[in-house]
Amino acid sequence: MRDLKLPAVRPSEITAERYFHMRRGLLASGLGLATASLLPAPGRAASAAPNVAPGPAALRYTPNPRYAVTDRSNSYEEITGYNNFYEFGLDKSDPAANAGSLRTRPWSLTIAGEAEVTGTFHLEDILKPHPLEERIYRHRCVEGWSMVIPWVGFPLADLLARFRPNSRAKYVEFTTLLDPRQMPGQQRAVLDWPYVEGLRIDEAMNPLALMVVGVYGRELPNQNGAPLRVHLPWKYGFKSGKSIVRIRFTERQPLTSWPAASPGEYGFYANVNPMVDHPRWSQATERRIGAGLFAPRRPTELFNGYAEQVAGLYRGLDLRRSY
Amino acid sequence: MSHSTDKRYRYIYKPALFLACLVPLAWVVAGVANAMAATNLPVPGLGADPVRRMLGIFGHSALNLLLITLCVSPLRALTGNAQLLRLRRMLGVFACSYALLHFLVYVGPFQGFDGHAIAADLVKRPYITLGFAALLMLLALAVTSTNGWMRRLGRRWQRLHRLIYVVTALGVWHYWWQVKKDIREPLLYAGLAAVLLGWRWWRQRRTTQQRGTTSSSALPTVPERT
Numbered sequence: 291m292r293d294l295k296l297p298a299v300r301p302s303e304i305t306a307e308r309y310f311h312m313r314r315g316l317l318a319s320g321l322g323l324a325t326a327s328l329l330p331a332p333g334r335a336a337s338a339a340p341n342v343a344p345g346p347a348a349l350r351y352t353p354n355p356r357y358a359v360t361d362r363s364n365s366y367e368e369i370t371g372y373n374n375f376y377e378f379g380l381d382k383s384d385p386a387a388n389a390g391s392l393r394t395r396p397w398s399l400t401i402a403g404e405a406e407v408t409g410t411f412h413l414e415d416i417l418k419p420h421p422l423e424e425r426i427y428r429h430r431c432v433e434g435w436s437m438v439i440p441w442v443g444f445p446l447a448d449l450l451a452r453f454r455p456n457s458r459a460k461y462v463e464f465t466t467l468l469d470p471r472q473m474p475g476q477q478r479a480v481l482d483w484p485y486v487e488g489l490r491i492d493e494a495m496n497p498l499a500l501m502v503v504g505v506y507g508r509e510l511p512n513q514n515g516a517p518l519r520v521h522l523p524w525k526y527g528f529k530s531g532k533s534i535v536r537i538r539f540t541e542r543q544p545l546t547s548w549p550a551a552s553p554g555e556y557g558f559y560a561n562v563n564p565m566v567d568h569p570r571w572s573q574a575t576e577r578r579i580g581a582g583l584f585a586p587r588r589p590t591e592l593f594n595g596y597a598e599q600v601a602g603l604y605r606g607l608d609l610r611r612s613y
Numbered sequence: 614m615s616h617s618t619d620k621r622y623r624y625i626y627k628p629a630l631f632l633a634c635l636v637p638l639a640w641v642v643a644g645v646a647n648a649m650a651a652t653n654l655p656v657p658g659l660g661a662d663p664v665r666r667m668l669g670i671f672g673h674s675a676l677n678l679l680l681i682t683l684c685v686s687p688l689r690a691l692t693g694n695a696q697l698l699r700l701r702r703m704l705g706v707f708a709c710s711y712a713l714l715h716f717l718v719y720v721g722p723f724q725g726f727d728g729h730a731i732a733a734d735l736v737k738r739p740y741i742t743l744g745f746a747a748l749l750m751l752l753a754l755a756v757t758s759t760n761g762w763m764r765r766l767g768r769r770w771q772r773l774h775r776l777i778y779v780v781t782a783l784g785v786w787h788y789w790w791q792v793k794k795d796i797r798e799p800l801l802y803a804g805l806a807a808v809l810l811g812w813r814w815w816r817q818r819r820t821t822q823q824r825g826t827t828s829s830s831a832l833p834t835v836p837e838r839t
Contacts, residue, residue, distance in 0.1 A: 367661070368661040371660070371661055372660065372662060376794070380794070380795045382661070382662065433793070435662060435665075480794050481794070552794075567737075570738060570740065570790070570791060571738060572730065572733065572734070572737075574730070575727075575730065577662075577664065577723070579661050579662055580661065582649075583645065583648070583649065583664060583722050584721070584722060584725075585725075586725045587724070587725050587727070587730075
């Protein structure tokens, strides 16, 4: 928890959107000058990220100072232009280029399995009772890169509690939309579609688990998993399912997409852990996107630096075997 | 060869090929300039992760040039134009240069000159071991590509330079092994390499068979490197 600011971060420390827009050209290009926010980027600031219309709708939210980091947030362009979302293609720039075909309204969410309240609900009804907050989270990809992202959302636990999971609900499964016409990447069997992720129920109920609907104060762009996604900052990015259409409470551990595709390389837990390497690369360090060409790698922290909040979930678990 | 052919190669074909081989490097240099000096050169950007993009551009260029180098002999056989061989050395040296740039981006921007991490990768990650072995062989071939070394090594030069077959196979393997899920591209490279190497094997076999059946033929005793 080295750089988690408790109990409070001054609002002045968070990048105001107008500065972010001024400097994003420079930052996106990898020049991580601390002074960048003061400098206009000549001739570059005007280039908009593809498919991010001049403005996804602005959201009403309050910043949650408990979840802020001292690291500079990545630019909007980086966050919305560099994505792993195989439903829209395998290259990092594919989702931004192709996600325009996804229709996020109307949208419904099915709640199924071991809960008292199940059924299919309009997205509006799902979202209505939850006040939105901004949390700045570190995001660590299993591939060895990381970002810092100002999400807008609400605690996953608050949502799940509304459906009153019963005592057999030991796990929660998240399923992404399956529609090869809207998600052209699904026309190829790269993974066994639809994408399925899952958590133990106590992991899902941890206050750190966030249901995300926006980024940088605006509605989530499609390529980031609109209209509804989770983010679990202590786990590798692939654990955080995007464009979710179904949440199912189960008694058995769900078979999730990456362990199904490559069981020797990806586990169910996928907690960020510098001591447990991916079979083909080290997880000891990471490269921060946008830090510049010659920025040193950063040491990766256990649970991505969130050990204080989540280490208790894994007491007694051999993290080397349950990776 | 005629005097005019000689001139065409010297003043047109070779310089044109040289410039064409520089295109990937120029792209990266312009992209880095755009990123770091806020210039506005008209090249596709290197994206949010320029380091990974540079690794990709240099690695792909090395593989592409290796395959193009391997195309020269079949093209000569197909067209009967032996002059094509005069372009082969430049292609090979550029392949080596891009492989070296790929390695330097890995050592510097990617690993931050961290000797421990690099050593650990070389020992623990088979695809990096493979890639590094391929680079060392390719460097040996580039160094011995000069006329002086050809003279000095004589017949052994050809045998040494058949290592390019091994280098190509290792290079494709190196690429295949690190892809997370989508093997289409490595599969394409492997297919092309298989065709180019298979053609050589087929030709070699045919030559050997012919020599066996017609002992009085005028085939050269040392088959030319193909």
